Every structure is written in structure tokens, then in C-alpha cells.
Amino acid sequence: MQKKIILTGDRPTGKLHLGHYVGSLSNRVNLQDKYEQFILIADLQALTDNAERPEILKQNIIEVTLDYLAVGIDPKVSTIFIQSQVPELTELTFYFMNLVTVPRLQRNPTVKTEIKQKNFGSGVPVGFFVYPISQAADITLFKANLVPVGVDQLPMIEQTNEIVRKFNSTYEPIFVEAEALVPKDAGRLPGIDGQAKMGKSLGNAIYLSDDADTLQKKIMSMFTDPTHLKVEDPGKIEGNTVFTYLDYFASDKKTVMEMKEHYQKGGLGDVKVKKYLNEILQELLKPIRERRQHFAKDISYIENIVRAGTEKAKIKASQTMQEVRKAMKLNYF
Numbered sequence: 394m395q396k397k398i399i400l401t402g403d404r405p406t407g408k409l410h411l412g413h414y415v416g417s418l419s420n421r422v423n424l425q426d427k428y429e430q431f432i433l434i435a436d437l438q439a440l441t442d443n444a445e446r447p448e449i450l451k452q453n454i455i456e457v458t459l460d461y462l463a464v465g466i467d468p469k470v471s472t473i474f475i476q477s478q479v480p481e482l483t484e485l486t487f488y489f490m491n492l493v494t495v496p497r498l499q500r501n502p503t504v505k506t507e508i509k510q511k512n513f514g515s516g517v518p519v520g521f522f523v524y525p526i527s528q529a530a531d532i533t534l535f536k537a538n539l540v541p542v543g544v545d546q547l548p549m550i551e552q553t554n555e556i557v558r559k560f561n562s563t564y565e566p567i568f569v570e571a572e573a574l575v576p577k578d579a580g581r582l583p584g585i586d587g588q589a590k591m592g593k594s595l596g597n598a599i600y601l602s603d604d605a606d607t608l609q610k611k612i613m614s615m616f617t618d619p620t621h622l623k624v625e626d627p628g629k630i631e632g633n634t635v636f637t638y639l640d641y642f643a644s645d646k647k648t649v650m651e652m653k654e655h656y657q658k659g660g661l662g663d664v665k666v667k668k669y670l671n672e673i674l675q676e677l678l679k680p681i682r683e684r685r686q687h688f689a690k691d692i693s694y695i696e697n698i699v700r701a702g703t704e705k706a707k708i709k710a711s712q713t714m715q716e717v718r719k720a721m722k723l724n725y726f
């Protein structure tokens with residue numbers, strides 16, 4: 394039986410962080426043997442809000458690929474490729490644009506939030522505004538069944554499936570709807586400052602590549618309960634980032650529960666809890682960091698992986714585009 398297909402990806406605007414790890418990287422690693430997995434490095438999508446800084450992309454494509462290999466993505470089973478090097482993605486985006494209305498895009502919650510965050514105001518670039526359509530092309534060109542992503546990407550998959558239905562009913566039913574795969578508890582890892590989301594631009598991220606010292610410093614600076622001033626004071630668990638992280642990363646749930654009770658009663662200091670989290674995260678990230686350092690010694694190997702992945706992606710892309718042009722009656726002569 395043919396394996397089902399995963400298409401997923403990231404914008405190469407920086408190194409990947411723990412939010413990426415819990416959001417989708419761990420799912421990708423766990424599923425790579427069961428599915429045929431394509432991982433797209435979304436440089437075109439990154440350009441939609443970095444048009445004046447294309448020079449950041451090349452280095453970040455390498456960084457992101459290093460992060461993939463470091464967490465355990467196996468290039469022998471997963472296909473890592475670069476969006477801009479598969480022009481069929483751009484072609485399909487252009488066809489899809491006719492199937493989406495302006496108000497529908499304006500309603501996309503992810504785009505709405507990002508437009509606010511990035512302070513575009515009414516000066517939002519057209520390319521940025523339509524990037525959900527390009528993302529729909531990413532997913533459908535590979536006929537993906539499953540898309541492992543963080544929760545903030547759910548509206549993208551919903552919009553993709555609308556486009557699939559519209560295309561299939563307008564032309565011929567060649568595309569399949571995709572299912573989003575979000576982390577188990579559908580939660581979102583907060584930043585170390587307690588903000589709802591970890592992000593590079595928010596300056597509150599723990600990177601997979603952070604060295605042991607940086608990691609420890611970040612953990613020690615984490616947001617806890619601002620009213621928990623003295624060790625003997627009772628402390629709050631809700632909104633306490635250190636405990637939120639323990640819920641995500643500690644495998645010894647019993648100890649975490651005891652710590653929570655102790656903390657709420659009073660008598661357990663922040664430093665102790667942070668030290669416990671530090672132990673756990675050091676253990677998680679050490680092998681990842683070491684693998685990353687190992688792969689970083691040979692950048693030409695990394696380039697070869699991405700080059701080979703892109704070649705493979707192009708084959709699938711050109712097959713689907715032939716079907717698309719036929720369905721749309723664009724195969725004139």
C-alpha cells in the first residue's frame with residue numbers, strides 16, 4: 394500500500410526554537426517512517442515580509458536544515474526542499490488566486506493577527522496578504538493528507554481545504570483535503586517571558602542550538618508568579634511559565650504534581666523549580682545541540698541534502714502540474 398503523504402514546513406527567518414519543537418518538529422520525527430514526508434523550507438513565504446532583506450534567506454536555510462537533522466529528521470526518509478526552487482508552486486498559487494475572494498483572505502485569523510503584529514496597517518504587501526493561497530499550493534501540490542503544524546496554522550489548513558473543494562468542483566477532482574496535526578494538548582508553548590507565544594521577533598525564545606550556559610540563564614530568567622516574593626509565600630501555578638514548561642517536558646508527572654502542591658502551599662522557591670526544569674531541558678537539548686554541531690562541520694553535506702530533496706520534490710511537482718493543466722484545460726497543443 395502506498396504511504397500517506399505529509400507536507401509541512403517553516404519559514405527560514407532564523408534558527409528553530411522549543412516552540413517549533415513541541416509545535417511540530419517532534420510530530421515530524423515521530424511520523425517520518427510511517428508517512429512519505431516532504432518538508433518545505435518556505436523562503437518565498439519568508440520573503441513576503443522580508444522583501445528588502447533577501448540576503449537573510451541563504452544562511453537561514455542552512456540553519457533550519459541543521460535544526461531538522463539535529464532533532465532527528467532523517468534525510469533518507471524525509472524530503473527537505475526549498476520552496477523557491479520549485480516554480481510549480483508559484484504557478485499553482487497563481488491559478489488558486491482565482492478561486493479565493495479578497496474578503497475571505499481578510500477573514501483569515503492568522504493573517505489578520507500577523508498584519509497587526511507586523512504593523513503593516515493599510516500598507517500590507519499583496520504578496521503577504523495572499524500567502525495563505527501560496528501555502529495551499531504547498532500542501533496540495535504534494536497531495537498531502539497530513540500537515541503537522543502548530544495551532545496558529547489551523548486557519549491555513551482550513552483555507553487550503555476550501556480551495557481544494559472549489560478547485561475540484563470547478564475543474565476536476567484531482568486534489569485531496571488535508572488534515573492538520575497539532576500537538577497532543579493543542580497547547581502553545583509560551584515564551585520565557587510568559588507571553589502567549591514563543592517567537593524570534595518577540596525575543597523570548599529558547600533555541601535548539603542554545604549552549605548549556607545560555608539555556609540555564611534563560612531558564613533562570615523565566616517568568617513565574619510575580620506575587621511570589623518570599624519562599625514561604627504561597628505561589629500560583631496558572632500562568633507560571635516554569636510550571637507550564639514542566640507540564641510539557643517533565644516525564645515524571647508525579648514529582649511535578651508534588652512540586653505544584655508544595656509551591657501553592659508555600660515553602661518552595663522559584664530557583665528550585667527552575668533548577669529542576671533546567672535539568673530536564675539540558676537533558677533534552679544536549680544531544681540535539683551535539684548533533685547540530687556535528688552536522689555544522691560539513692555545510693556542503695547540508696547543501697547536498699537540500700539539493701537532492703529539491704530534485705525529488707520537483708518530480709512530484711511536475712506530475713501534479715500536468716494534471717492541473719489538464720483539469721483546467723490549459724494543455725492546449
Ligand code: TRP
Nearest residue numbers: 400401402403404435438528531
Ligand atoms: N506558514 C508556516 C510558518 O509560518 C510555514 C509554511 C509554509 C508551511 N508552507 C507550509 C507549514 C505548508 C505547513 C505547510 O511557519
